[in-house]
Amino acid sequence: MNSLGKLLENCYIKPPGADSEAIFDLAYPRPQLQRQHWISLNGPWKFTFDDDGQMVRPQDVSSWTHTIQVPFAPESAKSGIGDTGFHPNCWYEREFDVPVDQGRVLLHFGAVDYRAKVWVNGEFMADHEGGHTPFSIDITPNLNKTGSQRVTLWAQDDPQDLAKPRGKQDWQLEPHSIWYPRTSGIWQTVWAEVVPTTYIHRLRWTPHFERWEIGFEAFVEGAKRDGMQIKVRLTVGCNLLVNDTYEVINGEIHRRIALSDPGIDDYRNELLWSPEKPTLIDAEIQLWSDGELVDEVKSYTAMRTVAIQRDRFMLNGRPYYLRLVLDQGYWPETLMTAPSDEALRRDVELAKAMGFNGVRKHQKIEDPRFLYWADVLGLMVWEEMPSPYRFTPKAVERITKEWTEVIERDSSHPCIVVWVPFNESWGVPDLTATQAHQHCVQALYHLTKTLDPTRPVIGNDGWESAATDILAIHDYDNKPRRLAKRYGPEVKLADLFDRQRPGGRVLTLDGHPHQGQPIMLTEFGGIAYAGREDRKAWGYVRSENLSELQIRYTALLNVVNKVELFSGFCYTQLTDTFQEANGLLYGDRTPKFPIEAIKAATMGWGDDEEDLIEGCVDATWSQSDHGQPAHQCAQ
Secondary structure (H helix, E strand, O other), rough: HHHHHHHHHHOOOOOOOHHHHHHOOOOOOOOEEEEOEEOOOOOOEEEOOOOOOOOOHHHOOOOOOOOEEEEEOOOOOHHOHHHHHHOEEEEEEEEEEOOOOOEEEEEOOOOOOOOEEEEEOOEEEEEEEEOOOOEEOHHHOOOOOOOEEEEEEEEEOOOOOOOOOOOEEEOOOOOOOOEEOOOOOEEEOEEEEEEEEEEEEEEEEEEEHHHOEEEEEEEEEEOOOOEEEEEEEEEEEOOOEEEEEEEOOEEEEEEEEEEEOOHHHHOOOOOEEEOEEEOEEEEEEEEEOOOOOEEEEEEOEOOOOEEEOOEEEEOOOOOEEEEEEEEEEEEOOOEEEOOOOHHHHHHHHHHHOOOEEEEEEEOOOOOHHHHHHHHHHHOOEEEEEOOOOOOHHHHHHHHHHHHHHHHHHOEEEEEEEEEEEEEEOOOOOOOOOOOHHHHHHHHHHHHHHHOOOOOOEOOOOOOEEEEEEOEEEOOOOOHHHHHHHOOOOOOHHHHHHHHHHHOOOOOOOOOOOOOOOEEEEEEEEEOOOOOOOOOEEEOOOEEHHHHHHHHHHHHHHHEEEEEOOOEEEEEEEEEEEEEEEOOOEEEOOOOOOOHHHHHHOOOOOOOOOOOHHHOOOOOOOOOHHOOOOOOOOOO
């Protein structure tokens, strides 16, 4: 782990007397552009619902009926409210202290679902739409010269609006099937930052492995200054890689930083990022003007490249087999918000401990702190846009805008290796028959490739492909022998694409045949276990006991790992998520069977005999893993 990683690794250590929320507050919310002076605004805020939408300004709020713990959504138990009813409008307010004579003050919201308006000291300042992306406000002009500052936020999240990107948030009052409780209002960190009058606003890193270069872009905001330069210092541990200075032209810098290429692989591998060896490059960035240090930030990047070559996914110029797990990113008491920074790190550690080298973040744009831990600990991430359900011009406008913001926020993270704008034709339900739906998928595919040409893009994950770099298949057949026959060596690709209908859908649309892209099984499994007493639990197939779950998972992964047609897979799923009980972990992140056995199966080290599924075979089980007794298969 690099020096910056070691520094931030200790950010969530609990100070004496601190509660669990203090752990989250100490984690810098924007890991790839850090400054010294910032304050977290997480914690208690005044709160009230406005179901009828009668209030339009802060002065219209006659009483604050609740206290809410930000950043937890009001539907969550951890918020202190835990109201899962339909509430399309809500209001927040709190006071805070911040230095007013040390530069500009920026107010940051990590994410507010879905629309937000912000007032500072009673003055309107911003209107933002998009429930998964951050926004920032320079609140300096409206600050009080003395005393506290007051921020008020109105959030609107219409539960019946199916034309907005909403992911797995249910439109029914109670969650059902694969849909989960709603997350309204603030659900990521709120924080304030003091910056100079001229400051570094944004950075972007783009590694170029084939030239042994790192693309560097910096954008400067604020008052214009003469003779501005940016100094870049890159290190790995104690080793200095770069110490360069560049002129700022029109408030920007765009440079390719050439590193000294050792040439031979063994030496190169010491600098490359991979799940097995996630080397990060620390960056210190300084803004100078006529010999005066104006601003400085810390960041990091990595030398890592991903690509598609014929039928294989490539990492750092070599074929790399992907073993992913579907990750919904929910917690029982906090919904889409992690309980703490430590919980985000723990999810990364657990996925790796179970033998996976990546996750497919499903229908959620995750907190940047998760991406930080994936960068530091070495876990690849497929980033997937939460879907709207309806296809309308407004829905297309919304998803295009928000997806663009997602790519801007996250493109510098080395852990992200694939972009996924659509899943299973959600939001484009008539792909096979309606050209406008096909054009929408193709447009988002090409927009993504335009904004980031360095990563593969899956236009529509699962089926009905019209534009993709990876042919992604969803197939929940729970019989390993049938999967082996469907995708085994005797199968003809023409038959697979013309005759097979996993999920009852064609894999490719007419006029868009498979053209040699890698084929991956990107959803399968979904084996549920929640205990005999829980009849509301949902899954694609249900195990009667934990032994059967282990046997089914081992046999299924044994087959999938051996299918040479596949360049990788993504198993459903990491954790139980409310009524969806098909996780390898319970919702509290406790393994359902020993984690060593999960890893062995994930890696394809299991028994070759599929008969284990239907036979009566004892599975190794320790009560200490979840306090559950050992079971045998039913006679």
